Amino acid sequence: MAKKIYLDYAATTPIDPRVLQTMLPYFKGEAFANTMSLHNFGRKANQAVEESREAIAGMIGAKTGEIIFTSSATESNNLALKGIGFANKERGNHLIISQIEHDCIVESAKWLENQGFWVTRLPVDRYGFVSPKDLEKEIREETILVSVMHANNEIGTVQLIEELGRICREKGVYFHTDAAQSFGKLKIDVNKANIDLLTASSHKIYGPKGAAMLFVRNGVKIEPLLHGGGHEGGLRSSTVNVPAIVGFAQASKICQKEMKEENERLIKLRDKLIKGVLTNIPGSYLNGHPQNRLPNNANFYLDFIEGESLIMQLDFGGIAASTGSACSSAKLEPSHVLLAIGLKPQQAHGSLRLSPGRWTKESEIDYVLEVLPKVVEKLRRISPFKKLDQQKSG
Amino acid sequence: MSRLGPYTEKAIAHFRDPHNYGRIKNPDGVGKVGNPVCGDVMHLYIKVGKNKKGKEIVAQVKFETFGCTAAIATSSVITDLAKGKTLEEAVKLDRQDIVSSLGGLPPVKLHCSVLAADALLEAIYDYLGKNKKEIPKDLRLRHARIEREKKEVGKRYKDWVKIEEEFYKE
Numbered sequence: 212m213a214k215k216i217y218l219d220y221a222a223t224t225p226i227d228p229r230v231l232q233t234m235l236p237y238f239k240g241e242a243f244a245n246t247m248s249l250h251n252f253g254r255k256a257n258q259a260v261e262e263s264r265e266a267i268a269g270m271i272g273a274k275t276g277e278i279i280f281t282s283s284a285t286e287s288n289n290l291a292l293k294g295i296g297f298a299n300k301e302r303g304n305h306l307i308i309s310q311i312e313h314d315c316i317v318e319s320a321k322w323l324e325n326q327g328f329w330v331t332r333l334p335v336d337r338y339g340f341v342s343p344k345d346l347e348k349e350i351r352e353e354t355i356l357v358s359v360m361h362a363n364n365e366i367g368t369v370q371l372i373e374e375l376g377r378i379c380r381e382k383g384v385y386f387h388t389d390a391a392q393s394f395g396k397l398k399i400d401v402n403k404a405n406i407d408l409l410t411a412s413s414h415k416i417y418g419p420k421g422a423a424m425l426f427v428r429n430g431v432k433i434e435p436l437l438h439g440g441g442h443e444g445g446l447r448s449s450t451v452n453v454p455a456i457v458g459f460a461q462a463s464k465i466c467q468k469e470m471k472e473e474n475e476r477l478i479k480l481r482d483k484l485i486k487g488v489l490t491n492i493p494g495s496y497l498n499g500h501p502q503n504r505l506p507n508n509a510n511f512y513l514d515f516i517e518g519e520s521l522i523m524q525l526d527f528g529g530i531a532a533s534t535g536s537a538c539s540s541a542k543l544e545p546s547h548v549l550l551a552i553g554l555k556p557q558q559a560h561g562s563l564r565l566s567p568g569r570w571t572k573e574s575e576i577d578y579v580l581e582v583l584p585k586v587v588e589k590l591r592r593i594s595p596f597k598k599l600d601q602q603k604s605g
Numbered sequence: 606m607s608r609l610g611p612y613t614e615k616a617i618a619h620f621r622d623p624h625n626y627g628r629i630k631n632p633d634g635v636g637k638v639g640n641p642v643c644g645d646v647m648h649l650y651i652k653v654g655k656n657k658k659g660k661e662i663v664a665q666v667k668f669e670t671f672g673c674t675a676a677i678a679t680s681s682v683i684t685d686l687a688k689g690k691t692l693e694e695a696v697k698l699d700r701q702d703i704v705s706s707l708g709g710l711p712p713v714k715l716h717c718s719v720l721a722a723d724a725l726l727e728a729i730y731d732y733l734g735k736n737k738k739e740i741p742k743d744l745r746l747r748h749a750r751i752e753r754e755k756k757e758v759g760k761r762y763k764d765w766v767k768i769e770e771e772f773y774k775e
Contacts, residue, residue: 517645517671517672519674520620520673520676523620556644557644593623594670594671595671
Protein backbone atom coordinates (compact mmCIF):
# COMPACT_ATOMS: atom_id res chain seq x y z
CA MET A 212 0.00 0.00 0.00
CA ALA A 213 1.25 3.45 -0.87
CA LYS A 214 2.38 5.45 2.14
CA LYS A 215 0.67 8.70 3.03
CA ILE A 216 2.51 10.68 5.67
CA TYR A 217 1.25 14.12 6.62
CA LEU A 218 4.00 16.33 8.01
CA ASP A 219 2.36 19.67 7.39
CA TYR A 220 0.43 20.12 10.64
CA ALA A 221 1.74 23.68 10.88
CA ALA A 222 -0.28 24.51 7.76
CA THR A 223 -3.47 22.96 9.03
CA THR A 224 -4.63 19.93 10.99
CA PRO A 225 -7.33 17.35 10.42
CA ILE A 226 -10.17 17.55 12.90
CA ASP A 227 -9.98 15.33 15.97
CA PRO A 228 -12.93 12.89 15.88
CA ARG A 229 -13.69 13.86 19.50
CA VAL A 230 -14.05 17.46 18.37
CA LEU A 231 -16.28 16.56 15.47
CA GLN A 232 -18.58 14.66 17.82
CA THR A 233 -19.17 17.68 20.03
CA MET A 234 -19.96 19.85 17.01
CA LEU A 235 -22.66 17.69 15.45
CA PRO A 236 -25.59 18.65 17.72
CA TYR A 237 -25.13 22.30 16.76
CA PHE A 238 -25.92 21.91 13.09
CA LYS A 239 -29.59 20.96 13.53
CA GLY A 240 -32.12 19.90 16.15
CA GLU A 241 -32.49 22.46 18.92
CA ALA A 242 -29.17 24.30 19.06
CA PHE A 243 -28.58 25.47 15.48
CA ALA A 244 -30.18 28.89 15.83
CA ASN A 245 -28.95 32.48 15.78
CA THR A 246 -27.33 33.33 19.10
CA MET A 247 -29.00 36.75 19.02
CA SER A 248 -32.52 35.26 18.92
CA LEU A 249 -34.51 35.42 22.12
CA HIS A 250 -36.34 32.12 21.70
CA ASN A 251 -35.33 28.84 23.23
CA PHE A 252 -33.46 27.73 20.08
CA GLY A 253 -31.40 30.90 20.12
CA ARG A 254 -30.68 30.69 23.81
CA LYS A 255 -29.37 27.14 23.49
CA ALA A 256 -26.98 28.19 20.73
CA ASN A 257 -25.95 31.23 22.70
CA GLN A 258 -25.28 29.17 25.79
CA ALA A 259 -22.99 26.86 23.84
CA VAL A 260 -21.03 29.82 22.49
CA GLU A 261 -20.71 31.41 25.92
CA GLU A 262 -19.48 28.15 27.45
CA SER A 263 -16.94 27.91 24.65
CA ARG A 264 -15.84 31.47 25.31
CA GLU A 265 -15.35 30.69 28.97
CA ALA A 266 -13.27 27.59 28.24
CA ILE A 267 -11.00 29.39 25.79
CA ALA A 268 -10.62 32.44 28.05
CA GLY A 269 -9.62 30.13 30.88
CA MET A 270 -6.78 28.67 28.84
CA ILE A 271 -4.92 31.97 28.64
CA GLY A 272 -5.96 33.54 31.92
CA ALA A 273 -8.40 35.94 30.28
CA LYS A 274 -11.88 36.99 31.38
CA THR A 275 -14.75 35.46 29.45
CA GLY A 276 -15.84 38.78 27.97
CA GLU A 277 -12.39 39.43 26.58
CA ILE A 278 -12.65 36.79 23.85
CA ILE A 279 -14.01 37.87 20.45
CA PHE A 280 -14.77 35.00 18.10
CA THR A 281 -13.79 35.51 14.46
CA SER A 282 -13.58 33.34 11.36
CA SER A 283 -9.81 32.99 11.06
CA ALA A 284 -6.46 34.06 12.46
CA THR A 285 -6.15 36.29 9.41
CA GLU A 286 -9.33 38.08 10.43
CA SER A 287 -8.20 38.35 14.06
CA ASN A 288 -4.87 39.85 13.02
CA ASN A 289 -6.57 42.29 10.65
CA LEU A 290 -8.94 43.29 13.44
CA ALA A 291 -6.08 43.75 15.89
CA LEU A 292 -3.98 45.99 13.67
CA LYS A 293 -6.65 47.97 11.84
CA GLY A 294 -9.02 48.05 14.81
CA ILE A 295 -6.37 49.41 17.16
CA GLY A 296 -5.01 51.75 14.51
CA PHE A 297 -8.32 53.41 13.81
CA ALA A 298 -9.53 53.53 17.41
CA ASN A 299 -6.35 55.17 18.65
CA LYS A 300 -5.52 57.63 15.89
CA GLU A 301 -5.72 60.54 18.28
CA ARG A 302 -3.06 58.99 20.49
CA GLY A 303 -0.63 58.26 17.69
CA ASN A 304 -0.05 56.77 14.26
CA HIS A 305 2.95 54.51 14.76
CA LEU A 306 2.92 50.70 14.84
CA ILE A 307 5.74 48.25 15.44
CA ILE A 308 5.80 44.72 14.01
CA SER A 309 8.65 42.26 13.42
CA GLN A 310 10.19 41.24 10.11
CA ILE A 311 8.99 37.66 10.50
CA GLU A 312 5.25 38.16 10.94
CA HIS A 313 2.70 36.16 9.00
CA ASP A 314 1.55 37.67 5.70
CA CYS A 315 -1.75 38.80 7.23
CA ILE A 316 0.13 41.07 9.66
CA VAL A 317 2.63 42.16 7.00
CA GLU A 318 -0.13 43.08 4.56
CA SER A 319 -2.37 44.73 7.18
CA ALA A 320 0.58 46.89 8.26
CA LYS A 321 1.31 47.78 4.65
CA TRP A 322 -2.32 48.77 4.15
CA LEU A 323 -2.23 50.93 7.25
CA GLU A 324 0.84 52.70 5.87
CA ASN A 325 -1.26 53.67 2.88
CA GLN A 326 -3.81 55.08 5.31
CA GLY A 327 -1.26 57.41 6.87
CA PHE A 328 0.21 55.22 9.62
CA TRP A 329 3.92 54.63 10.16
CA VAL A 330 5.22 51.12 10.63
CA THR A 331 8.56 49.97 12.07
CA ARG A 332 9.63 46.43 11.29
CA LEU A 333 11.95 45.02 13.95
CA PRO A 334 14.80 42.85 12.69
CA VAL A 335 15.50 39.43 14.17
CA ASP A 336 18.73 37.58 14.89
CA ARG A 337 19.78 34.42 13.08
CA TYR A 338 17.48 32.30 15.22
CA GLY A 339 14.53 34.59 14.63
CA PHE A 340 14.45 36.35 17.99
CA VAL A 341 13.33 39.95 18.28
CA SER A 342 15.63 41.78 20.67
CA PRO A 343 13.78 43.37 23.60
CA LYS A 344 16.37 46.18 23.49
CA ASP A 345 15.52 46.94 19.86
CA LEU A 346 11.86 47.07 20.79
CA GLU A 347 12.53 49.44 23.65
CA LYS A 348 14.48 51.76 21.34
CA GLU A 349 11.80 51.86 18.67
CA ILE A 350 8.84 52.71 20.90
CA ARG A 351 8.15 56.40 20.70
CA GLU A 352 5.56 58.98 21.72
CA GLU A 353 3.26 58.17 18.77
CA THR A 354 3.49 54.37 19.10
CA ILE A 355 0.08 52.81 19.73
CA LEU A 356 0.64 49.12 19.08
CA VAL A 357 3.38 46.52 19.06
CA SER A 358 2.61 43.23 17.30
CA VAL A 359 5.14 40.39 17.54
CA MET A 360 4.11 36.81 16.88
CA HIS A 361 4.50 34.29 19.70
CA ALA A 362 5.88 31.37 17.68
CA ASN A 363 6.90 31.61 14.05
CA ASN A 364 4.96 29.51 11.55
CA GLU A 365 7.96 28.77 9.35
CA ILE A 366 10.99 28.37 11.57
CA GLY A 367 9.18 27.61 14.84
CA THR A 368 11.14 30.04 17.01
CA VAL A 369 9.30 31.02 20.19
CA GLN A 370 9.79 34.68 21.16
CA LEU A 371 10.73 35.93 24.60
CA ILE A 372 7.15 37.08 24.89
CA GLU A 373 7.19 38.06 28.55
CA GLU A 374 10.09 40.44 28.09
CA LEU A 375 8.48 42.07 25.08
CA GLY A 376 5.18 42.39 26.94
CA ARG A 377 6.83 43.93 29.97
CA ILE A 378 8.46 46.63 27.85
CA CYS A 379 5.17 47.48 26.14
CA ARG A 380 3.37 47.70 29.47
CA GLU A 381 6.08 49.96 30.94
CA LYS A 382 5.85 52.24 27.93
CA GLY A 383 2.06 52.21 27.93
CA VAL A 384 1.74 50.69 24.45
CA TYR A 385 -0.73 47.98 23.47
CA PHE A 386 0.92 44.60 22.87
CA HIS A 387 -0.58 42.14 20.40
CA THR A 388 0.75 38.68 19.70
CA ASP A 389 -0.24 36.30 16.94
CA ALA A 390 -0.37 32.95 18.73
CA ALA A 391 -1.88 30.98 15.84
CA GLN A 392 1.00 28.49 15.99
CA SER A 393 1.45 28.32 19.75
CA PHE A 394 -2.06 28.43 21.24
CA GLY A 395 -2.90 24.95 22.50
CA LYS A 396 0.74 23.89 22.21
CA LEU A 397 2.48 26.19 24.66
CA LYS A 398 1.23 27.61 27.95
CA ILE A 399 0.22 31.23 27.59
CA ASP A 400 -0.75 33.58 30.41
CA VAL A 401 -1.86 36.96 29.05
CA ASN A 402 -1.46 38.57 32.47
CA LYS A 403 2.00 37.27 33.19
CA ALA A 404 3.16 38.25 29.71
CA ASN A 405 1.30 41.58 29.69
CA ILE A 406 -0.46 40.74 26.45
CA ASP A 407 -3.32 43.08 25.50
CA LEU A 408 -4.43 41.33 22.33
CA LEU A 409 -3.88 37.74 21.24
CA THR A 410 -4.82 35.80 18.11
CA ALA A 411 -5.56 32.08 18.19
CA SER A 412 -7.04 29.71 15.63
CA SER A 413 -9.03 26.48 15.71
CA HIS A 414 -7.78 24.66 12.63
CA LYS A 415 -4.17 24.57 13.85
CA ILE A 416 -5.19 22.58 16.92
CA TYR A 417 -7.39 19.82 15.47
CA GLY A 418 -10.53 21.96 15.46
CA PRO A 419 -12.58 22.95 12.41
CA LYS A 420 -11.67 25.72 9.98
CA GLY A 421 -13.81 28.84 10.22
CA ALA A 422 -13.31 29.58 13.91
CA ALA A 423 -10.66 31.71 15.58
CA MET A 424 -10.51 34.37 18.25
CA LEU A 425 -9.00 37.64 19.27
CA PHE A 426 -8.42 38.25 22.96
CA VAL A 427 -8.93 41.96 23.66
CA ARG A 428 -8.10 43.03 27.20
CA ASN A 429 -10.84 45.00 28.94
CA GLY A 430 -10.31 48.70 28.48
CA VAL A 431 -8.39 48.39 25.19
CA LYS A 432 -9.82 50.78 22.60
CA ILE A 433 -10.59 48.95 19.36
CA GLU A 434 -12.81 49.56 16.33
CA PRO A 435 -14.68 46.71 14.61
CA LEU A 436 -14.03 45.80 10.98
CA LEU A 437 -17.49 44.32 10.45
CA HIS A 438 -20.47 46.48 11.28
CA GLY A 439 -23.97 45.05 11.56
CA GLY A 440 -26.17 43.33 14.08
CA GLY A 441 -23.81 43.86 16.97
CA HIS A 442 -22.64 40.30 17.66
CA GLU A 443 -19.54 39.72 19.81
CA GLY A 444 -20.11 42.83 21.85
CA GLY A 445 -20.40 44.92 18.71
CA LEU A 446 -16.84 44.06 17.69
CA ARG A 447 -17.66 41.44 15.11
CA SER A 448 -21.12 41.47 13.58
CA SER A 449 -21.99 38.25 11.73
CA THR A 450 -24.29 35.38 12.57
CA VAL A 451 -22.19 33.30 14.90
CA ASN A 452 -20.73 30.03 13.58
CA VAL A 453 -21.88 28.00 16.57
CA PRO A 454 -20.67 24.48 15.64
CA ALA A 455 -17.21 25.73 14.66
CA ILE A 456 -16.86 27.68 17.90
CA VAL A 457 -18.00 24.69 19.95
CA GLY A 458 -15.42 22.63 18.07
CA PHE A 459 -12.73 25.24 18.68
CA ALA A 460 -13.44 25.13 22.42
CA GLN A 461 -13.41 21.34 22.52
CA ALA A 462 -10.17 21.25 20.54
CA SER A 463 -8.64 23.72 23.00
CA LYS A 464 -9.71 21.64 25.99
CA ILE A 465 -8.16 18.50 24.54
CA CYS A 466 -4.91 20.34 23.80
CA GLN A 467 -4.77 21.73 27.29
CA LYS A 468 -5.41 18.35 28.87
CA GLU A 469 -2.88 16.50 26.74
CA MET A 470 -0.32 19.29 26.33
CA LYS A 471 2.43 17.98 28.57
CA GLU A 472 2.52 14.40 27.30
CA GLU A 473 1.91 15.38 23.71
CA ASN A 474 4.73 17.91 23.76
CA GLU A 475 7.13 15.38 25.20
CA ARG A 476 6.20 12.95 22.43
CA LEU A 477 6.42 15.58 19.68
CA ILE A 478 9.73 16.95 20.87
CA LYS A 479 11.15 13.44 20.72
CA LEU A 480 9.94 13.03 17.15
CA ARG A 481 11.06 16.53 16.16
CA ASP A 482 14.55 16.05 17.55
CA LYS A 483 14.91 12.64 15.95
CA LEU A 484 13.99 14.26 12.64
CA ILE A 485 16.43 17.13 13.12
CA LYS A 486 19.29 14.91 14.19
CA GLY A 487 18.58 12.43 11.40
CA VAL A 488 18.53 15.06 8.67
CA LEU A 489 21.61 16.91 9.89
CA THR A 490 23.68 13.75 10.21
CA ASN A 491 22.51 11.92 7.09
CA ILE A 492 22.33 14.75 4.58
CA PRO A 493 25.52 16.67 3.78
CA GLY A 494 24.91 20.38 3.29
CA SER A 495 21.82 20.49 5.50
CA TYR A 496 21.24 23.11 8.18
CA LEU A 497 18.58 23.82 10.78
CA ASN A 498 16.57 27.03 10.62
CA GLY A 499 15.39 28.55 13.88
CA HIS A 500 16.59 27.90 17.40
CA PRO A 501 17.61 24.31 18.29
CA GLN A 502 15.67 24.25 21.58
CA ASN A 503 13.52 27.32 21.83
CA ARG A 504 11.15 26.22 19.09
CA LEU A 505 7.67 24.78 18.67
CA PRO A 506 7.49 21.11 19.67
CA ASN A 507 6.23 20.23 16.19
CA ASN A 508 8.45 22.28 13.92
CA ALA A 509 11.57 21.19 12.06
CA ASN A 510 12.84 23.52 9.36
CA PHE A 511 15.98 23.12 7.27
CA TYR A 512 17.76 24.53 4.31
CA LEU A 513 19.66 22.28 1.98
CA ASP A 514 22.51 23.35 -0.25
CA PHE A 515 21.89 23.05 -4.00
CA ILE A 516 18.26 22.09 -3.59
CA GLU A 517 15.22 23.93 -4.81
CA GLY A 518 12.32 23.53 -2.41
CA GLU A 519 9.45 23.07 -4.80
CA SER A 520 11.07 20.12 -6.59
CA LEU A 521 11.92 18.69 -3.19
CA ILE A 522 8.29 18.92 -2.07
CA MET A 523 7.14 17.25 -5.30
CA GLN A 524 9.69 14.45 -4.98
CA LEU A 525 8.70 13.88 -1.35
CA ASP A 526 5.07 13.80 -2.44
CA PHE A 527 5.93 10.97 -4.85
CA GLY A 528 7.17 9.15 -1.77
CA GLY A 529 3.90 9.85 0.03
CA ILE A 530 5.32 12.57 2.30
CA ALA A 531 3.52 15.91 2.66
CA ALA A 532 5.85 18.81 3.57
CA SER A 533 6.27 22.48 2.70
CA THR A 534 8.91 25.01 1.64
CA GLY A 535 9.66 28.73 1.64
CA SER A 536 11.15 28.55 -1.85
CA ALA A 537 10.43 31.38 -4.27
CA CYS A 538 9.33 28.82 -6.86
CA SER A 539 6.51 27.61 -4.65
CA SER A 540 5.10 31.05 -3.94
CA ALA A 541 2.62 32.86 -6.14
CA LYS A 542 4.84 35.93 -5.96
CA LEU A 543 8.01 34.00 -6.92
CA GLU A 544 9.77 35.56 -3.95
CA PRO A 545 11.65 33.64 -1.28
CA SER A 546 10.16 33.59 2.21
CA HIS A 547 10.59 36.92 3.99
CA VAL A 548 11.10 35.03 7.25
CA LEU A 549 14.11 33.11 5.94
CA LEU A 550 15.63 36.26 4.47
CA ALA A 551 15.08 38.04 7.81
CA ILE A 552 17.13 35.42 9.69
CA GLY A 553 19.96 36.10 7.26
CA LEU A 554 19.60 33.36 4.67
CA LYS A 555 20.65 34.25 1.13
CA PRO A 556 17.96 33.89 -1.53
CA GLN A 557 19.51 30.66 -2.81
CA GLN A 558 19.52 29.20 0.70
CA ALA A 559 15.88 30.15 1.21
CA HIS A 560 15.31 28.44 -2.16
CA GLY A 561 16.21 25.13 -0.55
CA SER A 562 14.14 25.31 2.60
CA LEU A 563 12.02 22.48 3.92
CA ARG A 564 9.51 22.50 6.77
CA LEU A 565 8.42 19.24 8.35
CA SER A 566 5.78 19.63 11.04
CA PRO A 567 4.58 16.48 12.79
CA GLY A 568 1.38 16.34 14.83
CA ARG A 569 -1.09 14.36 16.88
CA TRP A 570 -1.14 11.32 14.61
CA THR A 571 2.50 11.20 13.57
CA LYS A 572 4.14 7.89 14.44
CA GLU A 573 7.80 7.30 15.05
CA SER A 574 7.84 4.80 12.17
CA GLU A 575 6.78 7.62 9.87
CA ILE A 576 9.72 9.74 10.97
CA ASP A 577 11.98 6.75 10.26
CA TYR A 578 10.49 6.48 6.79
CA VAL A 579 11.10 10.18 6.11
CA LEU A 580 14.71 9.78 7.21
CA GLU A 581 15.05 6.94 4.74
CA VAL A 582 13.42 8.72 1.78
CA LEU A 583 14.64 12.30 2.21
CA PRO A 584 18.39 11.67 1.74
CA LYS A 585 17.67 9.71 -1.45
CA VAL A 586 15.48 12.44 -2.86
CA VAL A 587 18.06 15.10 -2.04
CA GLU A 588 20.73 13.01 -3.69
CA LYS A 589 18.62 12.59 -6.80
CA LEU A 590 17.98 16.33 -7.13
CA ARG A 591 21.65 17.11 -6.60
CA ARG A 592 22.53 14.68 -9.37
CA ILE A 593 20.34 16.71 -11.71
CA SER A 594 21.67 20.05 -10.42
CA PRO A 595 24.76 21.82 -11.78
CA PHE A 596 25.69 22.58 -8.17
CA LYS A 597 26.61 19.46 -6.28
CA LYS A 598 30.31 19.18 -5.79
CA LEU A 599 30.42 20.68 -2.33
CA ASP A 600 28.40 17.71 -1.29
CA GLN A 601 30.84 15.23 -2.82
CA GLN A 602 33.84 17.08 -1.44
CA LYS A 603 32.38 16.95 2.03
CA SER A 604 31.60 13.28 1.98
CA GLY A 605 34.97 12.58 0.39
CA MET B 606 -5.20 16.37 -20.11
CA SER B 607 -5.06 15.16 -16.55
CA ARG B 608 -3.01 17.05 -14.02
CA LEU B 609 -1.18 16.57 -10.77
CA GLY B 610 -1.63 19.78 -8.85
CA PRO B 611 -0.79 22.58 -11.22
CA TYR B 612 1.30 20.35 -13.52
CA THR B 613 0.31 18.11 -16.42
CA GLU B 614 1.08 14.41 -16.19
CA LYS B 615 3.61 14.82 -18.96
CA ALA B 616 5.47 17.53 -17.05
CA ILE B 617 5.45 15.35 -13.96
CA ALA B 618 6.75 12.36 -15.91
CA HIS B 619 9.70 14.40 -17.19
CA PHE B 620 10.37 15.75 -13.70
CA ARG B 621 10.14 12.36 -12.07
CA ASP B 622 12.36 10.66 -14.59
CA PRO B 623 14.27 13.36 -16.46
CA HIS B 624 15.83 12.45 -19.83
CA ASN B 625 19.48 13.22 -20.61
CA TYR B 626 20.63 14.75 -17.36
CA GLY B 627 24.29 15.04 -16.43
CA ARG B 628 27.38 16.40 -18.14
CA ILE B 629 29.03 15.58 -21.47
CA LYS B 630 32.79 15.20 -21.29
CA ASN B 631 34.51 17.60 -23.67
CA PRO B 632 31.34 19.11 -25.04
CA ASP B 633 31.38 21.08 -28.31
CA GLY B 634 29.13 23.72 -26.81
CA VAL B 635 27.95 24.72 -23.34
CA GLY B 636 25.04 26.97 -22.46
CA LYS B 637 24.86 28.29 -18.90
CA VAL B 638 21.83 30.37 -18.10
CA GLY B 639 20.06 31.73 -15.05
CA ASN B 640 16.54 32.91 -14.54
CA PRO B 641 16.32 36.39 -13.09
CA VAL B 642 12.68 35.86 -12.11
CA CYS B 643 13.09 33.06 -9.58
CA GLY B 644 16.80 32.23 -9.49
CA ASP B 645 16.77 28.88 -11.31
CA VAL B 646 20.00 27.87 -13.05
CA MET B 647 20.47 25.58 -16.06
CA HIS B 648 23.54 24.20 -17.81
CA LEU B 649 23.19 22.51 -21.18
CA TYR B 650 25.93 20.58 -23.00
CA ILE B 651 25.97 19.54 -26.67
CA LYS B 652 28.05 17.46 -29.04
CA VAL B 653 27.72 18.44 -32.67
CA GLY B 654 27.68 15.85 -35.45
CA LYS B 655 26.61 15.68 -39.07
CA ASN B 656 23.54 14.15 -40.67
CA LYS B 657 23.48 12.20 -43.95
CA LYS B 658 23.17 15.40 -45.93
CA GLY B 659 26.28 16.73 -44.24
CA LYS B 660 24.44 19.30 -42.17
CA GLU B 661 25.50 19.95 -38.60
CA ILE B 662 23.18 18.51 -36.03
CA VAL B 663 22.83 18.28 -32.25
CA ALA B 664 24.19 14.76 -31.89
CA GLN B 665 24.26 14.57 -28.09
CA VAL B 666 22.70 16.76 -25.47
CA LYS B 667 22.65 16.74 -21.67
CA PHE B 668 21.52 19.15 -18.98
CA GLU B 669 22.00 20.05 -15.33
CA THR B 670 19.33 22.16 -13.67
CA PHE B 671 18.87 23.72 -10.26
CA GLY B 672 15.24 24.67 -10.01
CA CYS B 673 11.62 23.76 -9.59
CA THR B 674 9.52 21.02 -11.14
CA ALA B 675 8.85 23.15 -14.22
CA ALA B 676 12.51 24.01 -14.67
CA ILE B 677 13.55 20.35 -14.56
CA ALA B 678 10.67 19.22 -16.79
CA THR B 679 11.39 21.88 -19.43
CA SER B 680 15.10 21.02 -19.31
CA SER B 681 14.34 17.38 -19.91
CA VAL B 682 11.94 18.06 -22.76
CA ILE B 683 14.27 20.46 -24.60
CA THR B 684 16.91 17.75 -24.78
CA ASP B 685 14.36 15.46 -26.45
CA LEU B 686 13.32 18.20 -28.85
CA ALA B 687 16.88 19.21 -29.75
CA LYS B 688 18.41 15.78 -30.23
CA GLY B 689 19.00 15.04 -33.90
CA LYS B 690 17.88 18.45 -35.11
CA THR B 691 20.10 20.54 -37.37
CA LEU B 692 21.61 23.54 -35.62
CA GLU B 693 19.40 25.78 -37.74
CA GLU B 694 16.29 23.96 -36.59
CA ALA B 695 17.45 23.75 -32.99
CA VAL B 696 17.94 27.50 -32.51
CA LYS B 697 14.37 28.00 -33.69
CA LEU B 698 12.96 25.92 -30.82
CA ASP B 699 11.13 28.35 -28.58
CA ARG B 700 9.20 28.41 -25.33
CA GLN B 701 5.97 27.62 -27.15
CA ASP B 702 7.42 24.36 -28.51
CA ILE B 703 8.53 23.45 -25.01
CA VAL B 704 5.27 24.36 -23.32
CA SER B 705 3.16 22.49 -25.85
CA SER B 706 5.30 19.36 -25.65
CA LEU B 707 4.57 19.33 -21.93
CA GLY B 708 0.86 19.83 -22.54
CA GLY B 709 1.01 23.22 -20.84
CA LEU B 710 2.53 24.82 -17.75
CA PRO B 711 0.94 26.79 -14.91
CA PRO B 712 0.93 30.51 -15.86
CA VAL B 713 3.27 31.40 -12.99
CA LYS B 714 5.78 28.84 -14.36
CA LEU B 715 5.82 29.91 -18.01
CA HIS B 716 9.06 31.82 -17.42
CA CYS B 717 10.79 28.47 -16.79
CA SER B 718 10.34 27.49 -20.44
CA VAL B 719 12.39 30.52 -21.49
CA LEU B 720 15.31 29.19 -19.48
CA ALA B 721 15.43 25.92 -21.41
CA ALA B 722 15.20 27.60 -24.82
CA ASP B 723 17.93 30.05 -23.79
CA ALA B 724 20.25 27.30 -22.61
CA LEU B 725 20.06 25.49 -25.94
CA LEU B 726 20.62 28.70 -27.84
CA GLU B 727 23.62 29.52 -25.68
CA ALA B 728 25.16 26.11 -26.22
CA ILE B 729 24.85 26.50 -29.99
CA TYR B 730 26.16 30.07 -29.81
CA ASP B 731 29.11 28.80 -27.81
CA TYR B 732 29.83 26.11 -30.41
CA LEU B 733 29.61 28.55 -33.34
CA GLY B 734 31.79 31.09 -31.58
CA LYS B 735 34.46 28.61 -30.54
CA ASN B 736 34.67 27.26 -34.07
CA LYS B 737 34.78 30.72 -35.63
CA LYS B 738 31.59 30.09 -37.57
CA GLU B 739 29.24 32.78 -38.70
CA ILE B 740 26.67 33.73 -36.08
CA PRO B 741 23.34 35.07 -37.44
CA LYS B 742 22.28 38.49 -36.17
CA ASP B 743 19.17 37.40 -34.27
CA LEU B 744 21.28 34.84 -32.42
CA ARG B 745 23.70 37.56 -31.38
CA LEU B 746 20.87 39.75 -30.13
CA ARG B 747 19.31 36.96 -28.10
CA HIS B 748 22.71 36.10 -26.70
CA ALA B 749 23.20 39.69 -25.52
CA ARG B 750 19.89 39.65 -23.66
CA ILE B 751 20.71 36.33 -21.98
CA GLU B 752 24.13 37.62 -20.92
CA ARG B 753 22.55 40.57 -19.15
CA GLU B 754 20.18 38.34 -17.22
CA LYS B 755 22.91 35.90 -16.37
CA LYS B 756 24.95 38.59 -14.70
CA GLU B 757 22.11 39.27 -12.33
CA VAL B 758 21.63 35.64 -11.35
CA GLY B 759 25.39 35.09 -11.24
CA LYS B 760 25.62 37.48 -8.33
CA ARG B 761 23.32 35.27 -6.32
CA TYR B 762 25.23 32.07 -6.86
CA LYS B 763 28.80 33.32 -6.96
CA ASP B 764 29.75 31.30 -3.87
CA TRP B 765 28.52 28.06 -5.35
CA VAL B 766 29.92 28.75 -8.80
CA LYS B 767 33.34 29.35 -7.28
CA ILE B 768 33.22 26.02 -5.48
CA GLU B 769 32.23 24.30 -8.72
CA GLU B 770 34.99 25.94 -10.72
CA GLU B 771 37.66 25.12 -8.16
CA PHE B 772 36.48 21.53 -8.02
CA TYR B 773 36.80 21.07 -11.76
CA LYS B 774 40.24 22.64 -11.85
CA GLU B 775 41.60 19.91 -9.61
